[in-house]
Amino acid sequence: MKRTKRERQTALKKSIEENPFVTDEELSAEFDVSVQTIRLDRMELAIPELRERIKHVAVKTFEDEVKSLPIDEVIGEIIDIELDEKAISIFDVKAEHVFQRNQIARGHHLFAQANSLAVAVMDEELALTVKSELQFLRPVKAGQRIVAKATVIERLPEKNRASVKVVSTVDQVTVFIGTFEMYRMTEQSEGEVG
Amino acid sequence: MKRTKRERQTALKKSIEENPFVTDEELSAEFDVSVQTIRLDRMELAIPELRERIKHVAVKTFEDEVKSLPIDEVIGEIIDIELDEKAISIFDVKAEHVFQRNQIARGHHLFAQANSLAVAVMDEELALTVKSELQFLRPVKAGQRIVAKATVIERLPEKNRASVKVVSTVDQVTVFIGTFEMYRMTEQSEGEVG
DNA sequence: CTGATGTTAGTACCAAGTGCTAATAGCGGG
DNA sequence: CCCGCTATTAGCACTTGGTACTAACATCAG
Known part of the structure; x- marks a missing residue:
């Protein structure tokens, strides 16, 4: 059982950074709090929802694709x-x-x-x-x-x-x-x- | 107005490959057919839905991240x-x-x-x-x-x-x-x- | 005219949320 | 002991971008 809210939030942030593909439900299980609490936490920390997070990662790749290619060719x-x-x-x-x-x-x-x-x-x-x-x-x-x-x-x-x-x-x-x-x-x- | 179904489907495939972030609705507008037709086309071509497509791109990045990182550090x-x-x-x-x-x-x-x-x-x-x-x-x-x-x-x-x-x-x-x-x-x- | 193929429409449902309201729990101070 | 505050939880309506399925048409060929 995590105690303070702050502790949970920093852990939450880290957890999402490590694995952006995690859902609120999975997080709620991980931290043993309700899904709503996770949502509130995300809101306070200004962390977007799963689908937006994934999108950002994907867009980044898409842009990087051109950038990383040259490293192996000329x-x-x-x-x-x-x-x-x-x-x-x-x-x-x-x-x-x-x-x-x-x-x-x-x-x-x-x-x-x-x-x-x-x-x-x-x-x-x-x-x-x-x-x-x-x-x-x-x-x-x-x-x-x-x-x-x-x-x-x-x-x-x-x-x-x-x-x-x-x-x-x-x-x-x-x-x-x-x-x-x-x-x-x-x-x-x-x-x-x- | 595209004619044959086949023509539309090849164009559709290409279109999605170029921009995986496009929704069925946008595609339906692009090809001037109903959203349902786009869905049927995707089904026949075995092209997953938007969110799955994005996810794949994102996962790819995530895996590449470790691979591309070393190029800049040690x-x-x-x-x-x-x-x-x-x-x-x-x-x-x-x-x-x-x-x-x-x-x-x-x-x-x-x-x-x-x-x-x-x-x-x-x-x-x-x-x-x-x-x-x-x-x-x-x-x-x-x-x-x-x-x-x-x-x-x-x-x-x-x-x-x-x-x-x-x-x-x-x-x-x-x-x-x-x-x-x-x-x-x-x-x-x-x-x-x- | 009938049948196959293609297209469209509509419904129920799902995941993973947002946005909002309301209830409840726990604790600290007066 | 009750008051107030924060934190947490619950519930509901709604959203996006779909799936899965059924049914209605349209069109053309034989």
Whole structure:
């Protein structure tokens, strides 16, 4: 038996946050109070009804769908590409890419943009990164747009290798330089790298 | 005025797929038929009612939430850490981390695990990567578990710098080696790197 | 003309609520 | 001991977006 109203309400809030799909009836059983009490509690806490809660979750997904997709495909948007020569992509740094602490973009996002651009310039999904050297020259903050330019600087076709240099800038200022040694996979060689 | 029933039903299906939040009434207006006809159509097409549809979308998000969250916090799960000394994390490679083409894990996921571990071993959200050298020794495939071990190998406290070496293995076989030159931010120095 | 197919209308019912009124329980103070 | 207050509970009418079912039409083909 929970005692104070306040205690129940904080627990209620937490419970709904953890599982938005719970009905008032289930909650009433959980807290051993009447359904009406749960309704009053929700009202005081300004927690919407089950169906509204679910809707919000669903709408959020729907919006996120576009946002989360890029993380697995090409990171950043390729705006120009010339296979085996060069490519350019842009990437807008948003709140979800930075450390909350200081709003600075996490390194792996810069790397991801550069690396996926290096893969793309080689030839779509058939290239692997073998080695890489990176320099993070300046911190990038949320709201900034990173322009990455990839150039193939060395080709060793007989070894299925090539080097790609990627320079990323924000407002014409270089923030990141990376060189990627790429391995171009052939049908036979799949899975045998290094 | 749509003619055949079949035409309407294919359009209906598409319409609901595009916007699962649409009610039968809205659909009845859209296709200029009665609400009952829409219901019959849904029945024949085995399309659930609005609330069920929304629920499915919401449940999907809920499950994805855990999956998408790590991308922004620590990549991989830290299983051991000794600040300024060493740290170990594991990362399970899933379908969403690999190239569809050949099931090989994309480089930036290996980098992300290693880099975030390097950041973590330094001291929570206060470190930035300045330089890095990577070697992708062997391809990692979906279903494999990557164990990353980070060790602080060099310290230059007066310059707020340190080097971290990360070795990632799958079944005791080294798949990735990375060295990270880290910069430890102080309150005053925020935003001025390199 | 009859029958199959498609469409519409209407009714009863359900879940998970809102919004409202009213009753009751428990306790604290005077 | 009663008064007043808060908290809780109960009950009813109503809402949305349906299901499940029955019945009436419409239309066209054979």
